[in-house]
Amino acid sequence: MSLISLKKFRVKKGSFYLKIDDLYLSSGELVAICGRNGSGKTTFIKALTGLIPYKGSYLLNSQEFKKIPDKEKYRVISYLPQEGRLGLPFDVFYVVLSGRFPITDGKKYRPKDFVATEKILEKLELTSFKARPFQQLSGGEKRRVLLVRALNREAKLLFLDEPFSGVDLLHQQKILQFLRFYVQELNALVLVVVHELSLALRHFDRLLFLENGMLMGDLTPEEVTESFLSRLIGLPTKLLRPKDPNFDGIYLVGR
Numbered sequence: 001m002s003l004i005s006l007k008k009f010r011v012k013k014g015s016f017y018l019k020i021d022d023l024y025l026s027s028g029e030l031v032a033i034c035g036r037n038g039s040g041k042t043t044f045i046k047a048l049t050g051l052i053p054y055k056g057s058y059l060l061n062s063q064e065f066k067k068i069p070d071k072e073k074y075r076v077i078s079y080l081p082q083e084g085r086l087g088l089p090f091d092v093f094y095v096v097l098s099g100r101f102p103i104t105d106g107k108k109y110r111p112k113d114f115v116a117t118e119k120i121l122e123k124l125e126l127t128s129f130k131a132r133p134f135q136q137l138s139g140g141e142k143r144r145v146l147l148v149r150a151l152n153r154e155a156k157l158l159f160l161d162e163p164f165s166g167v168d169l170l171h172q173q174k175i176l177q178f179l180r181f182y183v184q185e186l187n188a189l190v191l192v193v194v195h196e197l198s199l200a201l202r203h204f205d206r207l208l209f210l211e212n213g214m215l216m217g218d219l220t221p222e223e224v225t226e227s228f229l230s231r232l233i234g235l236p237t238k239l240l241r242p243k244d245p246n247f248d249g250i251y252l253v254g255r
């Protein structure tokens, strides 16, 4: 059964229209949303989180999304916006802890919230930052902290808008490994806006390609062809498929 089911889904932003006729997404999938600047990726995930209005049918867990109470939505959904709030006047630990607030029923944080926060900081190598004021971190460090905050809710439906921007290659890889673990452990659906097509093609289960607000492709990495990529990118493209599936390092293409 699909976790998200869309039919004649429409979003209007000024003169821009997003139109998706049929799309079904299930738990346990790591999905990349790709496309050129202005193709509608952010508009799409903002509408799916309920931040901007839509028309048509959007079922979340077989329930009409608009009829689900906000409190219930916040328990199920976690969202990392493209531009995070950068003025948080707290230490890193409390910024990450606050990601769990919607699952506390509005009461105080429970001991298990503190334990989970310590654990996720350790897993994503941020323990040494935990007592530092968030505002003093570098751009990439802030991005990693805000991502960990979004992950800390343990939501079954996770939307991440460009989580890798400004993040170094080592930590991109750590985050990707953690996302795979997250999807499997929580049986979650994770949708990620990704510009780096190499990352999307190598690490994701399914790739949604947007062009001018339309879904022009819904493909597995194996189904993506060079001619499809050339059209999407607007440049001749060569697709290199690594021969060693067990290599978990980084591939770079040199001259």
Ligand SMILES: Nc1ncnc2c1ncn2[C@@H]1O[C@H](COP(=O)(O)OP(=O)(O)OP(=O)(O)O)[C@@H](O)[C@H]1O
Residues within 6 Å of the ligand: 013, 014, 015, 016, 035, 036, 037, 038, 039, 040, 041, 042, 043, 044
């Ligand atoms: N509030 C708004 N009013 C009018 N047009 C808007 C508004 N917000 C977005 N748009 C337009 O909608 C289109 C889609 O924007 P969106 O942010 O979804 O693109 P994107 O694919 O996420 O782009 P990027 O890769 O640059 O982040 C763009 O042409 C943008 O200019």
